[in-house]
Amino acid sequence: MVGGEERNYDILRKLFDRIVPPLTQLAGHSHIQPTPAITVILIKMLAELLKALAFTKKEINETGFRELQCPS
Amino acid sequence: MDPDTTLTPATIDSLLDPGLHVYLEHTGKNLRDYQQAANDSWASPMLSAQKLQDLSVKFDEYSKEDPRLNDSLGPISFQLHAIGNTIARGAGATLVSLTQFSVRCPITHVLQRLLLGISPRKKYVLNGIGFLLSVRLTLALSRKLLISPHLADGRG
Numbered sequence: 650m651v652g653g654e655e656r657n658y659d660i661l662r663k664l665f666d667r668i669v670p671p672l673t674q675l676a677g678h679s680h681i682q683p684t685p686a687i688t689v690i691l692i693k694m695l696a697e698l699l700k701a702l703a704f705t706k707k708e709i710n711e712t713g714f715r716e717l718q719c720p721s
Numbered sequence: 722m723d724p725d726t727t728l729t730p731a732t733i734d735s736l737l738d739p740g741l742h743v744y745l746e747h748t749g750k751n752l753r754d755y756q757q758a759a760n761d762s763w764a765s766p767m768l769s770a771q772k773l774q775d776l777s778v779k780f781d782e783y784s785k786e787d788p789r790l791n792d793s794l795g796p797i798s799f800q801l802h803a804i805g806n807t808i809a810r811g812a813g814a815t816l817v818s819l820t821q822f823s824v825r826c827p828i829t830h831v832l833q834r835l836l837l838g839i840s841p842r843k844k845y846v847l848n849g850i851g852f853l854l855s856v857r858l859t860l861a862l863s864r865k866l867l868i869s870p871h872l873a874d875g876r877g
Contacts, residue, residue, distance in 0.1 A: 665796075672800035692733050696740030699752070703740075707747040 664705045671698040 675694045678687070745751050 669796045669800065673796075676800045688733070689736060692736040696737050699737075699740030700743040703744040703747040 664708055667705055668698070668701050671701050 671694060675691070675698060678691055678694065741752050
């Protein structure tokens with residue numbers, strides 16, 4: 650594997666790692682029967698997940714992963 | 722918050738706004754528009770199942786392994802799977818089944834493909850679908866919360 654591709658994998662792993670915490674938090678709470686209070690917590694988690702997805706998608710598009718460009 | 726407090730769609734909108742704003746700012750995509758389209762086209766479990774099945778077919782086209790990429794995506798896949806199961810149960814559907822994945826659980830099928838491997842030359846497909854699933858599951862969960870019984874009758 651060439652060095653550049655190696656580096657790409659490392660960067661990609663770091664970018665994906667950013668998504669895992671909010672997803673894990675969400676998955677851990679999503680099985681709870683929603684009450685208004687729980688729903689507020691879940692929606693806030695969703696907002697955080699959207700932020701993580703936005704930052705990650707932006708960085709992937711800007712980092713030069715031509716073969717990894719998000720289609721949507 | 723009082724457990725009996727009514728949670729309105731407007732309140733949920735305001736809670737989601739920070740995430741939606743950041744997504745628009747960094748990607749140029751307004752998920753409010755996308756959410757309406759998603760609500761229309763992913764309106765039923767059967768439609769969702771068909772769309773996810775279509776995505777899984779795309780994965781079938783690329784079967785070569787890429788362990789490094791799969792390794793990176795493993796934790797994401799695991800959590801998406803857990804959330805997907807929750808959504809399917811909440812919808813009263815049988816979209817996800819660990820024992821019947823090949824026929825009745827397209828979410829599982831797709832995520833399994835994420836773990837099994839994909840041609841390095843087609844990474845963009847995997848990457849794009851990973852995001853697609855993340856965003857759509859996020860929106861689907863939002864929608865599930867919006868139509869939860871306690872929202873309909875205003876009780877917890």
